[in-house]
């Protein structure tokens with residue numbers, strides 16, 4: 001494990017998600033340029049946003065801007081709040097059938113009355129850049145190649161900057177959602193950590209966390225993880241994004257861990273500037289991966305292989 005020490009005691013390293021995300025985005029931009037030169041087509045992401053939810057508008061805006069910077073073509077489908085399930089399924093079918101579209105993202109949450117699972121399950125798994133389709137969930141759980149949800153993928157990349165060898169490490173995941181907790185637990189297990197998944201009804205959470213070398217917290221509960229829960233040298237990946245308003249009416253963002261109490265940790269991710277930037281960078285990376293796979297699948301077979309298969 002790579003950690004900094006200071007006068008015999010630990011001085012926590014702050015894992016810089018912003019700069020890691022920037023280098024991933026630069027890397028994707030190079031891949032996108034090479035792909036376009038080689039194939040004559042631009043990697044393309046279709047983004048579907050239904051309704052006027054302000055947070056969703058901001059997230060979609062950031063994703064589209066990131067695509068533009070990386071040379072990934074994006075197609076926006078901004079739909080009215082009263083769009084029906086049938087209309088959305090028809091749109092997804094159309095995007096699935098369109099060879100110029102390599103990734104499809106439906107921004108969640110959906111307005112009330114729409115069935116998110118049915119929509120997500122309709123996306124072609126090869127274009128499922130969020131990694132939420134049951135086929136990709138199955139691939140992740142069996143350790144086979146697929147599209148991995150962006151935030152968990154980002155968590156692992158951040159961990160890789162401070163962990164050389166995951167094997168045998170004790171990892172505790174706080175939160176068991178399908179989009180963060182469960183997939184991150186599977187990824188840690190795949191790296192041969194010993195993984196404990198905890199949730200709102202877990203008893204003695206502090207005792208469980210005290211045994212951990214790695215803690216990934218995705219609870220949406222500001223300041224849940226206290227410094228006294230953290231073993232010296234442990235690594236904390238803080239996924240939480242909590243909007244807090246102080247007595248002067250100012251709004252700011254905090255994570256799920258008390259960052260001011262983590263000086264004895266080995267390393268931790270700040271909020272903001274930790275996991276958040278990695279999520280968008282991983283979306284670009286997944287879009288690039290999807291584009292490459294689909295191009296390969298659609299590319300004409302080399303002549304000698306064509307001859308073999310027609311015999």
Ligand code: NAD
Pocket residue numbers: 151174175176177178179180181198199200201202205218219220221224239240241242275276277279
């Ligand atoms: P969720 O509400 O779907 O799941 C929260 C999980 O945490 C549940 O399993 C719940 O049982 C558990 N939990 C809640 N309070 C707890 C407590 N006090 N003790 C133990 N477990 C507790 O949330 P989610 O979608 O997984 O998101 C979690 C957090 O991560 C939120 O703050 C969200 O905004 C943030 N998030 C950040 C990113 C990013 O890009 N940085 C991406 C997704 C989610």
